[in-house]
Amino acid sequence: xxxxxxxxxxxxxxxxxxxxxxxxxxxxxxxxxxxxxxxxxxxxxxxxxxxxxxxxxxxxxxxxxxxxxxxxxxxxxxxxxxxxxxxxxxxxxxxxxxxxxxxxxxxxxxxxxxxxxxxxxxxxxxxxxxxxxxxxxxxxxxxxxxxxxxxxxxxxxxxxxxxxxxxxxxxxxxxxxxxxxxxxxxxxxxxxxxxxxxxxxxxxxxxxxxxxxxxxxxxxxxxxxxxxxxxxxxxxxxxxxxxxxxxxxxxxxxxxxxxxxxxxxxxxxxxxxxxxxxxxxxxxxxxxxxxxxxxxxxxxxxxxxxxxxxxxxxxx
Numbered sequence: 001x002x003x004x005x006x007x008x009x010x011x012x013x014x015x016x017x018x019x020x021x022x023x024x025x026x027x028x029x030x031x032x033x034x035x036x037x038x039x040x041x042x043x044x045x046x047x048x049x050x051x052x053x054x055x056x057x058x059x060x061x062x063x064x065x066x067x068x069x070x071x072x073x074x075x076x077x078x079x080x081x082x083x084x085x086x087x088x089x090x091x092x093x094x095x096x097x098x099x100x101x102x103x104x105x106x107x108x109x110x111x112x113x114x115x116x117x118x119x120x121x122x123x124x125x126x127x128x129x130x131x132x133x134x135x136x137x138x139x140x141x142x143x144x145x146x147x148x149x150x151x152x153x154x155x156x157x158x159x160x161x162x163x164x165x166x167x168x169x170x171x172x173x174x175x176x177x178x179x180x181x182x183x184x185x186x187x188x189x190x191x192x193x194x195x196x197x198x199x200x201x202x203x204x205x206x207x208x209x210x211x212x213x214x215x216x217x218x219x220x221x222x223x224x225x226x227x228x229x230x231x232x233x234x235x236x237x238x239x240x241x242x243x244x245x246x247x248x249x250x251x252x253x254x255x256x257x258x259x260x261x262x263x264x265x266x267x268x269x270x271x272x273x274x275x276x277x278x279x280x281x282x283x284x285x286x287x288x289x290x291x292x293x294x295x296x297x298x299x300x301x302x303x304x305x306x307x308x309x310x311x312x313x314x315x316x
Contacts (some may be wrong), residue, residue: 115217
């Protein structure tokens with residue numbers, strides 16, 4: 001994951017060649033190798049968010065490599081050079097906040113998809129609802145299944161080339177079906193869902209910035225990928241609707257919420273993993289202010305294409 005602000009991403013180079021190995025919590029894709037040229041973030045912003053714990057003086061800032069979100073690496077040179085702690089800039093001390101309310105769920109899965117034609121990026125941050133800490137993350141780049149290689153190259157160059165992460169996308173992207181298989185293994189590892197039981201998530205809910213990700217895009221992608229819509233995508237929390245009802249003011253998107261709450265942007269807007277992290281920071285702030293996060297949208301069990309919106313006042 002990369003969480004920078006200035007001059008978003010660029011390539012640093014490492015001379016090692018490493019195998020493609022999925023994380024232990026994931027189903028293993030076929031082994032393959034590539035030359036590692038790390039896509040990294042730029043320096044830590046000088047003004048941390050009020051919610052963020054101050055770094056220790058002894059901590060040396062290191063950029064985070066996007067390859068690590070896709071594969072597991074244990075090369076000593078790489079580990080010395082890059083930071084692999086996804087939660088560094090999301091650390092908070094919940095005991096300091098006086099307005100915290102007891103949430104009805106144990107975990108929030110913050111998700112922000114990228115890709116207008118097909119899904120290109122599938123990032124999820126798992127947040128503990130009581131402590132607001134990051135428990136784990138899941139991040140995969142997604143290779144379109146219904147586009148020519150030439151169109152994919154053009155698409156990725158236009159989308160990720162300007163951010164400097166097109167190389168890592170081409171090195172690591174896998175089909176949506178495989179992403180979902182690995183994601184389900186990750187959910188099972190955290191006891192949030194099992195294929196045998198099916199149904200919705202266990203004491204957890206997806207949190208999105210809008211309804212598009214789960215109402216529209218995931219069902220569309222499932223049709224393109226010729227697969228059934230997974231049962232755990234049955235309900236979610238639209239943070240914009242919770243924001244409207246809690247603060248009594250409209251915020252049409254992530255950037256406007258961050259501006260109103262005076263939360264500085266980290267990373268690159270429209271890089272999914274960075275947007276997911278920034279949405280998580282808005283979530284943490286809202287919880288610290290006393291917001292109760294409840295399900296805002298739910299699919300009809302008998303007709304999944306129909307969605308019921310549970311808040312009377314909502315962003316349309």
